[in-house]
Amino acid sequence: MTSATTDLRPDAEALLRDLAGPNATLRDDQWTAIEALVVHRRRALVVQRTGWGKSAVYFISAKLLRAQGRGPTVIVSPLLALMRNQVESAARAGVRAATINSGNVTEWEEIHQQVARGEVDVLLVSPERLNNPDFRDQVLPSLAADAGLVVVDEAHCVSDWGHDFRPDYRRIRTLVAELGDGIPVLATTATANDRVVEDVSSQLGVGGSDTLVLRGGLERESLRLSVVRIDGATERAAWLGQRLASLPGSGIVYALTVSAARDLASLLADQGHVVAAYTGQTDPAEREQLEADLLANRVKALIATSALGMGFDKPDLGFVVHLGAPSSPIAYYQQVGRAGRSTDRAEVVLLPGPEDRQIWSWFASVAFPREHIVRRVLEVLDLERPQSTQALEPQVELNRSRLEMVLKVLDVDGAVRRVRGGWIGTGQPWEYDAARYERLEQARAAEQQAMLEYETTSSCRMEFLRRQLDDPLLADGPAPCGRCDNCTGAAPDSAVDEAEIARVRQRLDRPGVDLAPRKQWPTGLAKLGVSLSGKITDGPLTGRAIGRLSDLGWGARLRALFDAPDGPVPDAIVDAAIRVLAAWDWEVRPTAVMAIESDLRPQLVSSLATRLAQVGRLTDLGTVARTPGRPPVSAANSAYRVAGLAGAFVTPDPLPADGPILLVDDLWDTGWTLTTAARELRSAGAPAVLPFAIATPN
Structure with a gap:
């Protein structure tokens, strides 16, 4: 030395x-x-x-x-x-x-x-x-x-x-x-x-x-791995609702999709559990607050997608539950590894479903595309004039997220270059590595098969995961952990109370989608001239939408509605909205309705508000108008979006409302439009604002 x-x-x-x-x-x-x-x-x-x-x-x-x-x-x-x-x-x-x-x-x-x-x-x-x-x-x-x-x-x-x-x-x-x-x-x-x-x-x-x-070795002495096989999604959700309170400490419940995480969080919250959804679409400021809540054990669980995974550091995390299996044992080990770092025991439960393979297949379908599609991207790129991803999208057979991914790979490979204003071609030759992508496809299929084998194996589950990760300290022969359900013979009970299943089914079949209100202003607003920070105390209450654009049921109809030219609201949308409002378990019923002035669909939004006023016998207060001369807000970043929306609405003064206002819009995307408009209505005297949107993306 x-x-x-x-x-x-x-x-x-x-x-x-x-x-x-x-x-x-x-x-x-x-x-x-x-x-x-x-x-x-x-x-x-x-x-x-x-x-x-x-x-x-x-x-x-x-x-x-x-x-x-x-x-x-x-x-x-x-x-x-x-x-x-x-x-x-x-x-x-x-x-x-x-x-x-x-x-x-x-x-x-x-x-x-x-x-x-x-x-x-x-x-x-x-x-x-x-x-x-x-x-x-x-x-x-x-x-x-x-x-x-x-x-x-x-x-x-x-x-x-x-x-x-x-x-x-x-x-x-x-x-x-x-x-x-x-x-x-x-x-x-x-x-x-x-x-x-x-x-x-x-x-x-x-x-x-x-x-x-x-x-080093991958053995984790504190983890108690188990698998509970229940075929029905409703039954799996009911199982978790029955047992969540008995799991040790605070933990994470993983779902495979954003929609599933939000639905499950809403369901568990309705059952009285202190939980919150955490996904890749959660605003950074709210993510930080949710992480702090979990660290301080102010929530029983975060219902999360893989957005909460790498690097989240809570040494005493008591459990990790998966409703739906990740597509690879490596990804699964990474997520369950969050638990039990400083505790003697942590529960790790996997509840796989028959629909998992369909979700894996969808994620695989958005991998790197075939050569002719990539070649088309290179063809439409100019060598001198930058083009934005948005401008390129209509010219290729890719949605924006996949196009962005392809452009990034091509950039690293030297075929394109990102510059101010978008992307340009470099004119450099580029080869499509078909053999590599084929091997990748085969590897993905093998990992999915390994995950299915993990679900059904009768041998030690920890040993199975360690072998999948080529643990260098694992002996050639059997190395059982002595703690998982297979080693101990003590598998969790898969029985679910029939009455609880019925209650969960009724809740999941309820029309409408919850719109969780924004809870935290984005950081950095002061530097943009907006004096808002910290928790949102004067925003809207929890809202509702008819459905998601990604829903299997209402999704196709809602997408068709939004793709069509603007016009009066169809009767089918009014009927659906009425069913959603009838099922809304609000503390105080709204007494009035207003529409937000829409840039893209003014007739659709205003006519829906008018029809709801007639059916619900609500006072029609007209439209929350936009400040004349203010340009439409297109920023995706939350801080800049809020800055663009601050002061963007004109409300009646005084506001002729003696109760909560139902505030109607076409799309709840980031949530900031309805949040800032609701704040203006609250400032004008509305005691509460209940957001209602025709659709939400996810």
């Missing part, structure tokens, strides 16, 4: 105590990683289970390198929840950390300046930012030249063999390739089998002979 190494370990131990408490000590394998990065400036790939201490390695390394006069550490991190946890952890060790992501748009410029002034020790960057033209061309080159360390967290995302491939992650290989001499690189993940490890190493250039590879 060199003198430099000997001198640094006590400093590293002291930093660990700042991070993890006065009794914490570095394990030898953690020190091995830190030494490789700080002393020898090597590249390292660390594949270790959740709770091993990967974040401690890179925060301690960042601080030690900073003390040597090195530049800031750049951490590419995929999720806002992970970033927030990391910033809080860094502060405990005296590490000055800042983050650039979709949740703090208004702070980006200030953070760029702090980095330039040397006031930031650690910069956490979302992978999407790496492909932003300004960041890529103005900020990234200096970071690549001067960084003290580059960390790729959740590195399995760089591999399309991984369970959560993201095309933006491929931009990281460009960053790594452009690093200055002697800048170490650390790639970390908790969930990668041999194939993913090999691909990550190749993509990031961390697989050379001088690379340190630390790969």
Whole structure:
């Protein structure tokens, strides 16, 4: 051991105590990683289970390198929840950390300046930012030249063999390739089998002979894995409603789709459980509040999609339940790994359904498209004039999200380039890697089959998962955990009370969709001239919509309605709205109705409000008009959207309403239009506002 190494370990131990408490000590394998990065400036790939201490390695390394006069550490991190946890952890060790992501748009410029002034020790960057033209061309080159360390967290995302491939992650290989001499690189993940490890190493250039590879075992002594097989979706929801209160502590209930998460959260809340939905469509400010609620045990569970997964850090999480199986054992292990990190026992229950395979098939259908479709994208791109994704969409056989994904992959491959104003072609030759995509399709099918085998196996479930992830510490022979339902013979009871099933069926068959009100203003509004922050105290109550545009039942009819030219509301939509309103369990019935002035469908919205006023004997207060001269708001970012909507509505003064107002709109998308309009009505004297929309996207 060199003198430099000997001198640094006590400093590293002291930093660990700042991070993890006065009794914490570095394990030898953690020190091995830190030494490789700080002393020898090597590249390292660390594949270790959740709770091993990967974040401690890179925060301690960042601080030690900073003390040597090195530049800031750049951490590419995929999720806002992970970033927030990391910033809080860094502060405990005296590490000055800042983050650039979709949740703090208004702070980006200030953070760029702090980095330039040397006031930031650690910069956490979302992978999407790496492909932003300004960041890529103005900020990234200096970071690549001067960084003290580059960390790729959740590195399995760089591999399309991984369970959560993201095309933006491929931009990281460009960053790594452009690093200055002697800048170490650390790639970390908790969930990668041999194939993913090999691909990550190749993509990031961390697989050379001088690379340190630390790969640990995946055994989790606290997890009690079990599978409950109940065919009916209604019965599975009823089973969970009956047993949720008896599960230990607070936890996560995963659903496969946004709609399922929202429906299940609404159902469980109606049964008296303190739960909330958490999905990729939840606003960043609300996600942060929901995460805090779960950390503080103010909710029994978050009903979540995979948006709540990587990096969410609650060591005492008591349970993880899946209503519907993920499509791969690797993804499943990653999600259940959130539980039981500091507890002796955590319950992990999978309730698979026969519809799971249909959902897997849909997700597979939106993978990288066939060659002729990609070639068409390249054909319509101009070599000089930028075109936005929105402008390109009508010219190709792809929806916007898939088109965006294809463009990102082509950008990394050098065939297109993202610039201000959109995308341009580069004219560089590009080859469609058909063999790779075929292998990927086969691998996906094999993983789905493995997940089905996990559901039905009679052997140890933990051993099954460890073998799927090529656990290097797993013996060749049987290695039962002794804790899962198969090892103990103590499977959870699958019986469900018939009366409870009937109640759940009645609730799920109830017409309408809940519209959960916005609870938190977006951050950064003050910088946009809007004096709103914190919790929303004067917004609307919980609202209703007829259905989702993605519904199997009403979806097709609602999409057809929105695709048709504007006109008076059809009788079928009025009848459906009446059924939804009749089933609305409101505390106080509305006494009046108003329509929001619509840019796209003014006749549809105003005529629906008029018909509802007639049928419900409500006072028709006309339309909440838009302020003359205000342009339509098209911003997708919440802060800019609210700023555009603030003061955008004109309400009668005084407001002739002596009770709650039913506020009608065509589409509840982000929810900000109805929220800001309701706030204006509340300010004008309305005691309450009940939002009603014809449809919601999901």
